[in-house]
Every structure is written in structure tokens, then in C-alpha cells.
Amino acid sequence: MSSSSSSALETEIFQYIDLHQSDFIKDLKEWVAVESDSVQPGLRKEVMRMMALAASKLAALGATVNSVNLGSHQLPDGQHLPLPPVILGELGKDPQNPTVCFYGHVDVQPARREDGWKTDPYTLTEIDGNLYGRGSTDNKGPVLAWINAVETFRALKLAIPVNFKFIIEGMEEAGSLGLEKLLEEEKRCFFSDVDFIVISDNLWLSKKKPALTYGTRGNACFFVEVEGGDKDLHSGTFGGIIHEPLMDLVALLDSLVDPTGHIQIPGIYDSVAALTEEERKLYESIEYDIEEHKNNSGVKKFLYSSKEEILLHLWRYPSLSIHGIEGAFHEPGIKTVIPAKVIGKFSIRQVPYMDLSVVKQQVEEHLKNVFSKRNSPNKLKVSMPLGAKPWVADVNDPLYKAARRAIKTVFGEDPDFIRDGSTIPIARLFQTITQKRVIMFPIGAADAGEHSQNEKISRHNYIEGTKVFAAFLLEISKLRGQLHETSSPETKN
């Protein structure tokens, strides 16, 4: 699969990777088998076990590994739960070499076979060249691909062409709790000699064409709680004579977005960066197949019909999604109850130059206003438990050029330069706190099904992804002087 333009060194590395595919897949199988779901408190022990597994894998590489304790956090019910440690590691300390820091996470989103998985989500299963399992793409597969790439240099007794640092966490899916504080503490220590940070935690835009990501949206997550009395009530005895909390909540949630996808919260679009003609042109040249995207997701009709409108609404306009209702009856069957307290959960993917505190205020005011019109005696509470800012990078940075060359070598074609509608909360914090540039280098294809049933990584993407990371390290080693010359990253709201 590697293009004919590979050097002898690259060819040797790529052959080793091809020959050791089964070992790399065995490692991924071992990692996927751990139900390291950071969202459900009951599975925290599994996240801890996963962190220990990742630490020992890195130590076996010969790296110095420091598992930093982050203490604990408080759950909404007041209970305290230990946070998983963050792994800080390093391999190589040659002052002549650039220092690359890789960030990844080994926690996963919840998954249950009954959700509609065709295989057990925690047993990596290969079907038709695809490796199915929770975390295979998000993010255990890419983390291992980086480790495999470094391991290949060592196995072949080749000097690793860069100093390699890594930061691996176990709370990304729950908002990277505790990580911001660690960045503050380590910005003058662990991060002081880092030249840039690379993240491989998002997807290509297509199934086949590789991509490099230069922007992500932020995410402001909201809870809207409506509380009636202190216990659930019989709907035969109380239905028709009370203001039901779930009815209030449904009305509140219904007021957020109109059927065209437009957010109804007054002022929410006020600070969105205006679209320039130059930017619109960028979108025209991106290869994106609407039908392929529909097939990958099982969606029959998008809100927009042109490529440009779809990409603009995914990448550089805000969107609001409703995720669920805590406290509402959701099991199969009938339960004729009026729930006493319900919590609606929604989030706003926000973009430059929206300000998180302004967004919070606009949401609160809007919900209070809608609620007041219902004359309900119930109690309304609105909170924003998580606020992550958007991230944008400069595609002209030599880092992106090096990544593009590595992609051309391994995949034989130039990547798409894309933004991503999802959020990697820590990306922006890396820029603002450590003042280091960030590059996003995905290896997951558009149909990987992150957060969904039947998440997968193809054998092809996992193995070629390992090669492309090795090729990137070789490209980076050629950049030596240029990496230090580039100025600090620009940040946008």
C-alpha cells in the first residue's frame, strides 16, 4: 500500500509494521476488552485498570512513566469518586532532536450489546477487514498506533528521530476532568521543551481519503432541571390537576431549536465569525460525498442539501443537540407515573468567536423566559457542567506540511484539510495554557461510528495509520530549526 516514493528506511519500517499486524491487533484486542467507560461512575475501577495497562505498555517501550494522581471529583449526588491518573511519559532526551508530545485518551463512551451492537462491544472482532469494538477508533486504536510506530523504531534498533513525550488520560469522554489543572502545574516542567502536541482523536471526512484537521467546535453542555414534589405520583390520581415537571421540561426543550435546525435562543448567533469569500472557496474544493455520509450514518435526509451548507453547519456554525432526560421513565413497557424531578441534557457546539459565559447567560435567560410563561409552580434550575472552547490551527504551519508529506508517502495521495464538528476539550487548553501548537492527525475513517453502535477501525486504517505516524516522525526530524522559529499559537474564542 505504501507509495513508491518511500525511502529505504521507510520501506524497512513499513515492512516491519506489515509483518507485525497480528501483534498490533492483539494489543488492541487486549485494550478494547477493558470497559473503561468514564461516563458511568460504577465503571471507574475499569478506567483505573485501563490506565495501569497503558502505563505498563509505555514502560515496556522503555519510556519513563509518571502516573499523576489527580485526586477525586464530586458527583451530582454528592458522592466523591477518585479521578483516574494522567500518564505523563517520555522517551529520548536528545537536545538536537525535536520533542513531539502525543495526547490521547483510553476511556470510552458507554456501550452495551443490547444497544444494537452486532458483536460484543468489548471483544474486538474482525469482520471483512473491520475491527469492531468500543474504543477501536475513539481512541484506543490511534493511541496504540502511535505506540506501535515508536515500538517499530525500537524493534528495528533504529534511533527514534525525535524525543517522544506522551500524555494519556482516562476522563476525556467526561470532559477531561482535572486535566486543566495538571497543564497549569506542568506548563513550565513537562511541557517546557515540547515543540508541539499531536492529537489523533477525530475522523476523516470520507471512508478512503485521509485528512488533516485544523479546527474543532467547542461544546457547552447544559442540564435543565424541573422539580415538582419530592416523590413520583400516580397519573390516575394526580394527572390533570398538577403542572407535570416532564411537561414543563418537554416545552423547554422544544423551545431550543426550530425544525430547520436554527437555534432559537436570542443572541446566540451574534458573535459567530462572519464567513469570508476566501473561506467559502476553501469549502468548494473539499471532496465530500453526501450520499456516502448518509450511508455511513443511516441518515435518510440532512437538513441541508449542498456540500457547502452541510460542512458550514458542521464546522463553523453552532448547533444544539438534545441528549436525554434523567428521571423520565425510559424502560420498555408502561409505567403510569408522573416523575417528580427530571433533568434535560443538551449541548451547544460553539464556534469562534462565541463566548462561553455569554452563551451560558443567553441559555439561562431564554429558559427562564419560556418557563415563566407556563405559570408553573415547579422549580427550574439551569447549569452548565462543562464548557469546552473551539480550537483552530494554521494549516500553513510546517507541522501540517510534514504531516501532508507523510500521508502522501503512505497513502499515495494528498489529504483533505478539514475542520471537525466535534470537540476535543483539551486542544484549546493546550494552546492557551502551555502555549504549544497543536496538530490533529486523524486515522479514523468517516464510517468509524465513534460514540455509536458497532464502532470500528479498519485493519487498513490501523496498520497504515501506524505507518503514517512513523513516517511523520521522520518528517518532523527534518524540520529541526523550523519548529522553534514558528510563533505561539493564535487563539480564538
Ligand SMILES: C[C@H](N)C(=O)N[C@@H](Cc1c[nH]cn1)C(=O)O
Ligand atoms: C472527537 C472526540 N473523539 C470526542 O468524541 N469528543 C467528545 C468530547 C466531549 C465534548 N463534550 C463532552 N465531551 C465530543 O465531541 O463529544
Ligand SMILES: [Zn+2]
Ligand atoms: Zn475521543
Ligand SMILES: [Zn+2]
Ligand atoms: Zn469520544
